[in-house]
Amino acid sequence: MKMETENGYLYVYGVINNKNLKLGIKGLKDKPIEKIDFRDISALTSIYPILHPALKEDEAMQHADILKKIAKKTTVIPMSFGMVFNDQEILEMILSKSCMAIKQTLALIDGKIELGVKVVQNQFYDAPNGIALEILGQLDKLSVKSVKGDNFSSRLLLNHSFLVEKNKFSKFSKEIAELEEKHKNLKFIYTGPWPPYSFVNINIKGS
Amino acid sequence: MIIIDDLLKSLKVLAKPFDVIGTIELLRDIALKEKYNLKAINNKIKENRLLFEIGEITEKEYNEKRKALLEELEKAKEFMENLPKDIEIREM
Numbered sequence: 001m002k003m004e005t006e007n008g009y010l011y012v013y014g015v016i017n018n019k020n021l022k023l024g025i026k027g028l029k030d031k032p033i034e035k036i037d038f039r040d041i042s043a044l045t046s047i048y049p050i051l052h053p054a055l056k057e058d059e060a061m062q063h064a065d066i067l068k069k070i071a072k073k074t075t076v077i078p079m080s081f082g083m084v085f086n087d088q089e090i091l092e093m094i095l096s097k098s099c100m101a102i103k104q105t106l107a108l109i110d111g112k113i114e115l116g117v118k119v120v121q122n123q124f125y126d127a128p129n130g131i132a133l134e135i136l137g138q139l140d141k142l143s144v145k146s147v148k149g150d151n152f153s154s155r156l157l158l159n160h161s162f163l164v165e166k167n168k169f170s171k172f173s174k175e176i177a178e179l180e181e182k183h184k185n186l187k188f189i190y191t192g193p194w195p196p197y198s199f200v201n202i203n204i205k206g207s
Numbered sequence: 208m209i210i211i212d213d214l215l216k217s218l219k220v221l222a223k224p225f226d227v228i229g230t231i232e233l234l235r236d237i238a239l240k241e242k243y244n245l246k247a248i249n250n251k252i253k254e255n256r257l258l259f260e261i262g263e264i265t266e267k268e269y270n271e272k273r274k275a276l277l278e279e280l281e282k283a284k285e286f287m288e289n290l291p292k293d294i295e296i297r298e299m
Contacts, residue, residue, distance in 0.1 A: 120261055153254040187261040 010036075010085040011048035013066055014076040014195065015095070017041050017106050025069050028062055033070075036088060038095040041102055044070060045091070053082045064194075071195040075110045077102060078195040105200050112144060112163050113193035115172060119158035120187040127186060132157045135179055142172045147198045157186065161198040169193065243283040252276045 011028060017040055027033040027046030035042040053059070063081045070076045085091040095102070119135060121127050135158055140146055142164060149159035164172050176190045255276060259269035 118257070120257060123263070150250075150253070152250040153257055155254070155257070189257070189260055 008047040008049045009051050010045045010088065010091055011053075012079050012083045012085060012091065013044045013046075013063070014070060014078045015041055015043050015102050015106075016070075016074050016076050017103070018074040021074050023070070023073070025066060027066060028059055033066070036091060036095075038092050039099060041095065041099060041106070043091055043095060044076070045085075048084055051084050051086065053084060055081060067195045068193075071113070071193070075106060075112075076195050077105050077109070077200050078197050080197075109163070109196045109199060111166050112196060113166055113169060114196040114198055115143075115162045115164050115169075115190070115192035116149075116194065117158065117160055117162065117176065117191075118149075118156060118189040119183075120153075120155050120189065121157050122185050122187070123155070125185045127157055127183075131183065131186075135183070136160065138175060138179065139172070142168055142175055145199060149198075163196055163199045166193075243286050245280065245283055245287065248276060248280045248283055252280070 013027065013033065016035075019035070019037060019040070019042055021035070021042075023033050023035070023044070025033050028048060029046075031046040031048070033044050033046045036045055060081045067076065067078045071078075085094070117139060119132065136146070139160070139162055143162035144165065145163040146160050149161060151159060162172070173190070176188060180186075180188050252273065255264075255269060255272045258264045259266065264272075
């Protein structure tokens with residue numbers, strides 16, 4: 001069945017491979033999120049009034065929050081903010097072209113979550129050399145993969161995202177608590193679980 | 208206070224003794240790069256958030272600085288958009 005797009009365009013939040021999933025989640029502009037199935041994958045979409053949305057902080061936060069809710073229910077390839085398609089036909093065409101890559105990515109991230117860790121140096125304390133590597137080494141042991149984030153401040157000792165098996169979440173959290181206890185001069189900012197934004201590299205374009 | 212000569216030396220630039228126009232143009236370019244470095248402003252926005260999250264600055268301080276930085280970012284974007292096509296400012 002074609003999704004009615006007369007009143008707008010299709011905003012895509014992510015792609016899943018769980019056709020039986022009952023979402024019950026509202027999307028941006030309070031529009032319901034609908035699934036558009038293509039073979040054994042589905043794009044999660046809602047109606048959106050414009051084709052090229054400007055990046056607004058509140059909507060970007062909502063987008064992240066919606067994806068967080070979806071990720072709690074199923075494995076999802078998250079799309080970045082502002083992925084809008086003209087109509088269902090174009091979206092299906094894109095899905096058909098990227099179907100194989102999507103399935104491979106879904107297999108990679110299935111059963112896993114992303115956790116973010118930032119370690120900040122105290123303004124009056126220079127952490128000794130090697131501390132960052134030591135912390136990273138401990139956390140890498142508990143993750144499938146990790147990626148370095150942006151080094152946007154000289155105060156940042158570490159800024160990494162970790163892809164972690166869901167069943168290792170509490171072990172990872174415990175490790176963070178122990179590291180915090182051990183390194184009292186450092187501040188840890190621990191966030192997540194997030195959909196694995198940093199570990200998917202599928203770039204699909206809108207209109 | 209940074210002395211012009213020190214600034215130039217720090218940038219490994221050797222100014223010709225009487226190339227005043229060249230020096231002025233170079234300093235103007237350095238100033239523009241400093242002032243309109245979008246990446247640097249974005250980094251300051253993120254750092255401001257970071258300092259708020261670790262409790263090093265208050266919510267009031269965070270909001271004030273954020274507002275100022277967002278204004279700076281808007282001005283920088285506007286400046287970059289209106290640059291003549293033959294001038295390029297690379298982010299450092």
